[in-house]
Amino acid sequence: MMVNKSVVILFGTESGNAEFAAEDMAAEVLDRPVEVIDMSDFDVNSFSHENLYLIICSTHGEGDLPSGAMPLHEALESVNPDLTGIQYAMFGLGDSSYENYSKGSEHIDRKLSALGATRVGEYGRHDADTGTLPSALAVKWAKAILGAN
């Protein structure tokens, strides 16, 4: 058995819904250290093999990144860190009543993959058109990811 990695939950938000879900996910992680970090405050040089990254990111406008995720995306682009061996799981927020549903998180996903990181588990998604917040679904998703990783 592998030793459980520590969990870092990175959120990229516009309305606060992704942060809200990130905090709810963190509250459910009881078996290992967990930290919740706003993507806007995250240093791309600090990606570590000892962590499993749970990433939750919303969609803004026409399938764009939320403003809270832009600094991270830009930093990944400019710093170009080698993320080989870094493991992450992705959960996207969106609203299917608009086109480009849930596309925001995919910008981050593509960037991380291109830099060598490996996505684990199912790509989670929540549709705001259901009138619910993503928390419950995100918690369920996180439990499944952590159960297998």
Place this chain on the structure above:
Amino acid sequence: MAQDSIPSVAIVGAGPSGCYLAQFLRKEFNESRITIFDTLPVPYGLVRFGVAPDHVGTKAVAVQFDRLFERDCVEFIGNTEIGKDKTLNELMNDYDIVVLATGLGGDRKINIPGEQLRGVFGAGRVTRLINSHPFETLDELEVGSHLAIIGHGNVAIDLLRLSLLEPEQLAQHGVDKDLADVIAPNTLSQIHVIGRSAIQDAKFDPAMIRELSRIPNVRFTSDAENFSVDNAEAKKRIEVINSLVASSTVNATRTVNFYFGWQPLEICGSTKVEKVRFKSNTDEILELRADAIYSAIGFEQAKDAAIQIETLISKDSDLEHGFIFEGLYCVGWLRRGPQGTIPVNRTDAKKISERIIQDFREKNLVKVRE
């Protein structure tokens, strides 16, 4: 004493700006008494009464705010209008920090002749009515067959979309059944949507226009001329209107006409509105039949708002950071004007919370009380 360094906070207005501010302040002031006052018996302001009822994803942000009151020990006091039921001075005596988050609840006037005619309605009033606002009644609302919506912002597009839904769809989203028949009557055959900006400068979000293409039995037209622009945002607006027009049903029984670049001149009618006239920047005249008009050209401070912010501002105020005078702040639309969606007000609340926290650290702000 340690207890003296815990400031109490009153927020006036339980809309998105006030609630976001409470979230940010609660993170810093764990033990503070934080109270949000509102004129209405229920919180969330624009989330509840301004967001269109079919935009359930946008309304869901209320669940975030629920937690303030359910878990984070923020207190809600409704049915209390500060400046009327309780003066601002009394409130400032009771709390160390007071933040005005009352928004801009008044419909901006077009200021043209005929605006007072029966059949002309501010978009904010209509939106509140649709959302069952307790103080709003529009007994005389009758849309007829021709509706004119003045404005091209997202509020105008919301009202356009809601007018085109089936009354049953509106009712499914919680709109009163009788009202749904008034808002989206089956008599409605023509909707004109007129804005003063050219298409490339129109205020709508393209996603709002794309959403319209799902509505059946509507022919969309536009008087915008085809031309090319460099600006990506402008290009998107042109493309989204063109594609809506191109993909719409030609032989539909309802028509929606977009007019760009027309400035309202006058509303005409004997006892109620009958038509509305516009002028282009080349002095061409456009005259449209209208049985009812929604004016959706923006918001301003309501004339009857109990607190008028300009009476509080002095040269020492720093509105850029929400500072009015020591102990008094403002946030959201009231601070910076009626632009920006709900998330933009989160960013605003964060910025103002930082100023408040900084002032607290530097000047304490906790009042000495008997």
